[in-house]
Amino acid sequence: MSEYVTFAYGEALFKLMKKKSIEKITVDELCETGGIGRATYFRNFKSKDEIITAYIIMKWRKYERNLRLKEFKLNDSYRVKSYFDFCYSMRKNNDLIIGQGHHGAILTAYETIMTDSDTGQSEDTYESYYLAYGLFGIFMKWARGGYAESAQEMTNIVVEKIFAGNPK
Numbered sequence: 001m002s003e004y005v006t007f008a009y010g011e012a013l014f015k016l017m018k019k020k021s022i023e024k025i026t027v028d029e030l031c032e033t034g035g036i037g038r039a040t041y042f043r044n045f046k047s048k049d050e051i052i053t054a055y056i057i058m059k060w061r062k063y064e065r066n067l068r069l070k071e072f073k074l075n076d077s078y079r080v081k082s083y084f085d086f087c088y089s090m091r092k093n094n095d096l097i098i099g100q101g102h103h104g105a106i107l108t109a110y111e112t113i114m115t116d117s118d119t120g121q122s123e124d125t126y127e128s129y130y131l132a133y134g135l136f137g138i139f140m141k142w143a144r145g146g147y148a149e150s151a152q153e154m155t156n157i158v159v160e161k162i163f164a165g166n167p168k
Contacts, residue, residue, distance in 0.1 A: 001044045003058055008034040009041065010055030013048060017096045022048050052097055052105035057112050060086060074131065075163035077155055084151035087139055094143055103140065110136045134162070 012034030016025045025048065031038050045051050063086050064070065072079040087094065097103055112118050114132035115125075135158075142154055149157070 001054065003062075005036060005040060005044055006051070006054045006058045008036050009045070009051045010058070013051050013055075014093050014096060017100065022100050022102060049102055049105040049108075052102060053108045053112070055093075056090070056106060056109035057118060059090065060109070060113050061118075075159060077159045080158050080163075081151055081155040083135065084142075084154040087142070088147060088151050091143075091147060098140070098143055106139070107133070107136045110139075138162075 009030065012030055013022070013025065016022075016029060016033055027038060027041055030048070030051075031041055045054070063082075067082050069079050069082055074080075094106065097106060110132040111129065114123075114135070115128045116123050138154070138158065142149065
């Protein structure tokens, strides 16, 4: 699926979610707002949660490429801080997703991102799932707490307390 399609549907979905519950958003509304036809929707997505997941993954992959994050170990403070900066940059969308009870779409995105299952270089390991679920849990606590800590404070918590002694 193209970035354009994912972006258009993602932006349209979040725009509509600001006005009403995701469950009440029709495919017709989504397609009209996104400027893309129904056939394209059904060819690329099975649900609105899939749009959310694809949108997060698309945004992350672009961010990851721009910052060359794959050049750093998972426990490197630059990479960890970049993760929290990204989460914070998505705060408005994240809050909509969580507020409407669709945080499972975020977890699915994290699973894909941490396992690289969308890149053809899959690391389908216990460790990658452990990290996906762990980071998701940390993110959810942070988001539900109103992002009270800064991205740097969250980095310190993860690097110094959670990743300490894990030389991945």
